[in-house]
Amino acid sequence: MTTDTRASLTITRPDDWHVHVRDGQALHAVVGHTAAQFGRALIMPNLRTPVTTVAQAQAYGARIRAAVPAGLAFEPLMALYLTDNLDPSEIHRARKTQDAGTGARVVALKLYPAGATTNSDAGVTDLRKTYKALEAMQREGLLLLVHGEVTSPEVDLFDREAVFIDRQLIPLRRDFPGLRIVFEHITTREAAQYVNEAGPLTAATITAHHLLYNRNAIFSGGIRPHYYCLPVLKREAHRLALVQAATSANPRFFLGTDSAPHPAHLKEHASGCAGCYTAFAALEMYAEAFDAVGALNRLEAFASFHGADFYGLPRNQGSACLQRQAWVAPESFAFGEARLKPLRAGETLGWKLQ
Numbered sequence: 001m002t003t004d005t006r007a008s009l010t011i012t013r014p015d016d017w018h019v020h021v022r023d024g025q026a027l028h029a030v031v032g033h034t035a036a037q038f039g040r041a042l043i044m045p046n047l048r049t050p051v052t053t054v055a056q057a058q059a060y061g062a063r064i065r066a067a068v069p070a071g072l073a074f075e076p077l078m079a080l081y082l083t084d085n086l087d088p089s090e091i092h093r094a095r096k097t098q099d100a101g102t103g104a105r106v107v108a109l110k111l112y113p114a115g116a117t118t119n120s121d122a123g124v125t126d127l128r129k130t131y132k133a134l135e136a137m138q139r140e141g142l143l144l145l146v147h148g149e150v151t152s153p154e155v156d157l158f159d160r161e162a163v164f165i166d167r168q169l170i171p172l173r174r175d176f177p178g179l180r181i182v183f184e185h186i187t188t189r190e191a192a193q194y195v196n197e198a199g200p201l202t203a204a205t206i207t208a209h210h211l212l213y214n215r216n217a218i219f220s221g222g223i224r225p226h227y228y229c230l231p232v233l234k235r236e237a238h239r240l241a242l243v244q245a246a247t248s249a250n251p252r253f254f255l256g257t258d259s260a261p262h263p264a265h266l267k268e269h270a271s272g273c274a275g276c277y278t279a280f281a282a283l284e285m286y287a288e289a290f291d292a293v294g295a296l297n298r299l300e301a302f303a304s305f306h307g308a309d310f311y312g313l314p315r316n317q318g319s320a321c322l323q324r325q326a327w328v329a330p331e332s333f334a335f336g337e338a339r340l341k342p343l344r345a346g347e348t349l350g351w352k353l354q
């Protein structure tokens with residue numbers, strides 16, 4: 001490994017292919033962070049009332065645009081929340097949003113296994129119930145984004161992702177060979193290996209926090225709820241496999257922060273919410289992870305090219321410049337009536353987006 005001591009890094013303006021911006025006051029509190037960092041972001045549809053129709057997605061997209069601070073060029077890309085009984089005609093309507101001048105673009109559907117994570121009660125109970133919708137997606141060219149965890153109570157929490165590959169993803173991939181699938185926020189060696197071997201239509205997003213931390217972070221010196229997210233952080237061997245995948249130049253791995261804001265008091269709770277808030281310094285955190293293994297020269301493709309290419313969208317114009325500069329992350333942000341405590345609160349970061 002060569003030590004890269006450059007003082008700054010300029011890359012094409014990147015995209016975030018997986019982010020939660022919520023709605024209402026919370027949306028207003030966080031969307032500026034994402035819009036300052038990224039040209040586009042794929043907005044997750046797990047609102048308290050899930051975004052299951054194109055009409056809802058476009059109304060949500062308009063609320064997002066209205067909440068972006070003036071002067072920032074930012075496009076929210078929308079995903080629908082896949083349910084057991086999604087009407088396949090909705091897929092055709094979704095594809096039509098990709099024609100010019102039709103409002104927010106709906107480019108994908110998100111599969112949440114029922115009960116897997118925040119606001120997933122309306123999620124899919126049995127993949128076979130979605131096969132009509134998946135056929136329509138394959139035909140219309142919409143992507144399937146998967147939260148890749150089984151929820152069976154007999155499966156160890158730390159094995160949920162690896163078991164999902166065998167029980168759900170391999171059969172799904174076989175039954176829909178023409179469907180573009182993104183395995184979201186992968187956390188294991190098994191997932192990285194699966195994607196490496198799965199051919200050109202299977203990709204994965206990787207978060208900054210899964211590149212920077214292993215599961216020790218959740219328990220160091222006491223239980224630390226701000227490191228709790230789903231899928232949960234794994235062992236160091238898995239973190240290393242994710243770093244290897246992200247920095248490997250394989251175009252089927254790309255940036256998705258899974259920045260997932262919750263009020264601090266609901267994370268610091270007897271039954272704390274899952275989700276890490278990273279949007280305020282996402283690129284800085286990715287730069288730190290790439291820099292740590294001497295792979296800064298691989299960051300641009302991971303952050304700015306691979307995702308756009310996989311989605312079949314043009315790469316962004318414009319650029320983002322990171323400086324090697326120490327600064328202290330805020331302790332918290334206003335979040336409606338509550339506070340939002342970010343990952344790295346009060347800690348020093350080594351890169352700063354200009």
Ligand code: NCD
Binds near residue numbers: 046117230261275276
């Ligand atoms: C996400 C959230 O809070 O919406 N939480 C998380 O821990 N990642 C949901 C998700 O992406 O699983």
Ligand code: ZN
Binds near residue numbers: 018019020044260
């Ligand atoms: Zn997420």
